[in-house]
Amino acid sequence: MAPTIALISGANVGIGNAVATKLAKDHGFHVIIGSRNAATGQEAAAKLTREGLLASSVQLDIVSDESITAAIGWIEREFGVLDVLINNAGILIDYVPGFTDASKDLSTRDLFTQTLSTNLVGTACLTEACLPLLCKSDFPRIVFVSSLMGSLTKATDKSTMYYKIDYKAYDCSKAAVNMLALNYARSLEPQGGLVNVACPGLVKTNLTKHLMGEPTETGALRIVELATLEKGGPTATFSDRHGPVPW
Template sequence: MPAKQTVVLISGANSGIGLAVANQLARDHGYHVIVGARNAAAGEKVAAALVADGYSASSVQLDVTSDESIEAAVQQITREFGVLDVLINNAGTLLDVSDHGMSMRELFNHTYNTNVTGAACLTEACIPLLRKAELPRVVFVSSRMGSISEASDKSKPYYSTDYKTYDASKAALNMVALNYNRILEDSGARVNAVCPGLVKTKLTGNHPMGSSTELGAQRIVEVATAGKGSPTGTFSDRGGNIPW
């Protein structure tokens, strides 16, 4: 791997939007992509396919709900690369509309453990590696449905959809993003929250109105590849900034 190649870790990168982001960053931007996947074999398969096509990739077992998994993943990245240029917190869950059989407390705990706590713990663990980068970038994959400003707007198509757990988790994730923007400010880092839009994935039940994963990855990739002086501390989608 070239010495100055940009190294990016993507959580939940073995499928859906994360996979599309991994493909675009490796194929279109020449990044070394570290495929973070809870299922190690699934991550290895994605990385192997990229390498077979002549791109730079590797994988790491990563379950953001496990401190032990996060620690092991960061140790592996430290040994192999010694630096992390870009972190994309993509792993997420949506349980509100599924037949999960959970109590309300269990539903909130499970959702927050992945969408909020997991992203925060992974980012915190990666800070030493990010600080070694010339231009650290952190992307939190959020959702417009977490916009407090839009939550009371009855004209929004999702206003009547009961996604309270998911919505609350994404609003909380936005606050996590703003805090890490503050924490990493002295390093010149660019830390942003991005909404990929409604995308046809397993998480959304392959919603018929959803866009392709390639289109969903577009804004994430733009922010992950932005240069010095680019916006930081923002919340946006393909159409521009979203009100917090």
């Protein structure tokens, strides 16, 4: 049988790389490392192939239509189909003193524009571009990597650790990603496709400056579970490794 072909955006490092590694090692997937930096993507894929695993890389910048078009064209020529898309790439640039400083000098407009351009618009453009290849699969699956911080229900829960942290742009972008996922769940329903949203939890990545959280392998767990669901599995859900997350 042909291996399952999976594209993971932002998979050269962090959670995306942990997801790609686990899918290739534990499930026999052929993983495509989507990486804005072509060289680091090639290095990540080469590391997997040296272990006898199935992996390729493709330059992929989700804020560039040209990059997306070129990446999808390459996947179509090489594989002719895409079974799984994992929308992992994203940014967190809200300014929080002592923790994040990327947006310290950005205007509110620029902060929201840059955040939504990557986390929402770029994710939507990539997913839409992948749709024809996903529809060629016998069993298409999409996993959107979101966050508890995008939960409208949890936004007013004072017991959450995020309640007093001012991440307006990031929170809005992830709430929008959740709605985007539900739209694609409807789109792939006729093909029996499964589209779900995963929160990896607080993980030590570049987004958190590696200051706190679980290892990337832990953050990858629920994403991998959703990417490897069997036909007839759940769709249009939002969850983390502990269970359902309220919308």
